[in-house]
Amino acid sequence: MSKIIYTHTDEAPLLATYSLLPIIAGYAAKAGVEFETRDISLAGRIIAQFPERLTEQQRIGDALAELGELAHDPSANIIKLPNISASVPQLKAAIAELQALGYDIPDYPENPETDEEKDFAARFDKVKGSAVNPVLRQGNSDRRAPASVKAYAKAHPHSMGEWSADSKTAVATMGHDDFFSNEQSVVMPSDDTLRIEHVGEDGTVTVLKEKLPVLEGEVVDATFMSAQALDAFLDEQVARAKAEGVLFSVHLKATMMKVSDPIIFGHVVKAFFKPVFEKYGADLAAADLSPNDGLGAIYAGLDQLPNGAEIKAAFDAVLAEGPALAMVNSDKGISNLHVPSDVIVDASMPAMIRIGGHMWGPDGKEADTLAVIPDSSYAGIYQAVIDDCKANGALDPTTMGTVPNVGLMAQKAEEYGSHDKTFEIAARGTVRVVNAAGDVLLSHDVEAGDIWRACQTKDAAIRDWIKLAVTRARLSETPAVFWLDAQRAHDANLIAKLEKYLPEHDTDGLELHVMAPAEATLFSLARIREGLDTISVTGNVLRDYNTDLFPILEVGTSAKMLSIVPLMAGGGLFETGAGGSAPKHVQQLVEQDYLRWDSLGEFFALAASFEHLAQTTGNGKAQVLADTLDRATGTFLNEDRSPGRRIGTIDNRGSHFYLALYWAQELARQSDDAELAAAFAPLAQKLADDEKTIVDELIAVQGNPVDIGGYYRPDPDKAAAVMRPSATFNGALASL
Structure with a gap:
């Protein structure tokens, strides 16, 4: 029997799985295709790290490690749903929930001192941040909006805010003393083992990473952000936002960039509330209330301090004096600085641009915004879009072209592989990368508090990325732009490899360009305004940014993208879109039984x-499933069966019913496999006959609070009961 692995993840995608998986597993079984699940949720990943502390019934295997091995198997076929890339506050919340459920999980040691605490910290480090994607993504990314989605967006355009030429919205970035400007890069001449070390002013050598294996041709980079320069920059931006009368906001990636960006976020919190930290910083530190965890965590811990009310009043005074803070939820008083993982740059910036350069202020109204993106590596792409919209107005979804992406991410490529090589520097000195022979390859003079990081990009991944870009350009007959900046050390090495490896491919008749990111942005915008398509061929971080930026503007969301990762070993990883809105959806479900x-x-x-x-197993019935599902999805879009915007309309569960109906009808009428047609004809008829009853049953439950047994670790029985409330629909599926 053919097998597909379906991942068990978090939040809204997990809840949707309780409704969708019984449908697809039932349909697939008729074609000899078996679905298996693997738990890579945040809670599941935590549980897997501490088997010796748990009962036999509580223990689960390390599904992520298992899937990481499977990704190197040519037979791999994995469907990967969005998962939580945990910030420290999320990690702590998940631990607390598991502890309340009876799991003997230790507390997260923020400042480990004992050997046991250091062991726990090392285990949690395998869980937090972007723990999943680098393990599974053993191939490069091919991501694009399906033709049916583009057609739907053109026929049913999403709302776009108006842009004014005199908008005060802008991006603020350092431009010096940051990761971009301090980057050094080297291409390895042979296989080697590197060492990262800090040499103090007194000559003391502290090894930061003992062994870093590298391969011949691998690109190794190192850079740092000056803490002193960061603080001076942030002070200027707080004053600027106040002077210009715009909202102050910061846009980072504290989930994926799990070491560097929470630290930067902490600097922002301290800069915005500078008077508070100057007066009460020692009190907060003594209570382990870190600005890196955000204002929300600090507020929650003030009750334990004897002068907590006094400190809270000091925070309130700064908020009252301004500048006004951009808000995540104005009604609940949750600001941009409350939780480091609440405002993620790749989702927050496109959303701001889509509504006319606005974010929500404390007064619940939209306003122009100063978007602070400290590192200048990619901040320019957002300023380029803002400049374009100021000059030309909002983009028009009914006419605009598309910008698919080919992204370099295989084998932990580039910045997302830097977590275990990122350090907050303890003392002035020099950080250097040394090879096995003792030669210094990369070196930076640093100060205490600076954020230093290294990252790797393997030659095989780069070659595969170039091949995939040429393949996509050929198949789609679309110009492709490599977003590479010759002025950046890492990109200069990639450009040299591009010049070396591109002649290996047939590029006759293809339009291929190399442009720095801001230039590439303007080039792509000019084309999509004319209704033309342009492939963006990018590194890992820009892959993440672009596959939110352009889809959110083009089709209203990045969740509707087709995301394929052709694994380098020959298997396939199929991703299902972005999960940035997932937390809000869970909250609504719990409060209103509406997903x-x-x-x-x-x-x-x-x-x-x-x-x-x-294609890989010769299962012809699987191809019938693919073809009929594709047609059913087209009908689904044409009939507008996506979840509605308000209670009383179909939600996620209703959309699953309609997919099941249209898919069964397509299977029943297809002529390629008489056995499948006969198997699904009765189901198609029954679902059509009972459509009103099923929809009524699905809508009837809406409007009341529900209990799913947990946020990070929902109770499977409770979640299934909530997500499958139609007895008529359940009975019809059981008939398969």
Whole structure:
């Protein structure tokens, strides 16, 4: 029997799985395709790290490690749903929930001192931040909006805010003494083992990373951000926002960049509330209330301090004096600085641009915003879009072209592989990268508090990325732009490799360009305004940014993208879209029994997964599943069966019913496999006959609070009961 692995993840995608998986598993079984699940949720990853502390019933295997091995198997076929890339506050919240459920999970040691605490910290480090994606993504990314989604967006355009030429919205970035400006890069001449060390002013050598294996041709980079320069920059931006009368906001990636960006976020909190930390910083530190965890965590811990009310009043005074802070939830008083993982740059900046350069202020109204993105590596792409919109107005979804992406991410490529090589410097000195022979390859003079990091990009991943870019350009007959800046050390080495490896491919008739990111942004914007398509060929971080930026502007969301990762070993990883809105959807479900999560990304991933299975195993029935699912999804879009915007309309569960109906109808009428047609004809008829009853049953439950047994570790029985409330629909599926 052919097999597909379906990942068990977090939040709204997990809840949707309780409704969708019984449908797709039942349909697939008729074609000899088996679905298996693997738990890579945040809670599951935590549990897997502490088997010796748990009962036999509580223990689970390390599914992420298992899937990491499977990704190197040519037979791999994995559907990967969005998962939590945990910030420290999220990690702590998940631990607390598990402890309340009876799991003997230790507390997270923020400042480990004992050997046991250091052991616990090392285990938690395997869980937090971008723990999942670098393990599974053993191939490069091919991500684009399916033709059906683009057609729907053009026929049913999403709302776009108006842009004014005199908008005060702007991006603020350092431009010096940051990761971009301090970067050094080297291409390894042979296999080696590197060492990262800090040499103090007195000559004391502290090893930061003992062994860093590298391969011949691998690109190794190192850089740092000056803490002193960062603080001076942030002071200027707080004053600037106040003087210009705009909202102050910061946009980081505290989840994926799990070491560097929480530290930067802490600097922002301290800069905005400078008078408070100057007066009460020692009190907060003594109580382990870190600005890195955000204002919300500090507020929650003030009750334990004898002068907590006094400190709270000091925070309130700064907020009252301004500048006004951009808000995550104005009604609940949750600001941009409350939680480091609440405002993620790749989702927050496109959303701001889409609504006319605005964010929400404390008064609940939209306002122009100063978007602070400290590192200048990619901040320029957002300023370029803002400048374009000021000059030309908002983009028009009914006419605009598309910007698909080919992203370099295989084998932990680039910045997302830097977590275990990122350090907050303890003392003035020099950080250097040394090879096995003792030669210094990369070196930086640093001060206490600076953030230093190194990252790697393997030659095989780069070659595969170039090949994939040429393949996509050829198949789609679309110009492709390599977003590389010759003035950046890392990019200069990639450009040299591009010049070396591009002649290996047939590029006759292809339009290929190399442009710095801001230039590439303007080039792509000019083309999409004319209705033309342009492939962005980017590194790992820009892959993440671009596959939110352009889809949010083009089709209203990045959740509707087709995301395929052709694994370098020959298997396939099929991703289902972004999960940035997942937390809000869970909150609404718990409060109103209404889940607005759109599973369209899952539908696209499933069709691609079935097709890959058919091609690699020769299972013709799997190809029938792929073809009929693709047609059913087209009907789904044409009939506008995505979750509605308000209670009383179909939500995620109703959208699953309609997919099941249209898919069964397509299977029943297809002529390629008479056995499958006969198997699904009765189901198609029953679902059509009972449509009103099923929809009524699904809508009837809405409007009341529900108990799913936990946020990070929902109770499976409770979650399934909530997500499958139609007895009529459940009975019809059981008939398969």
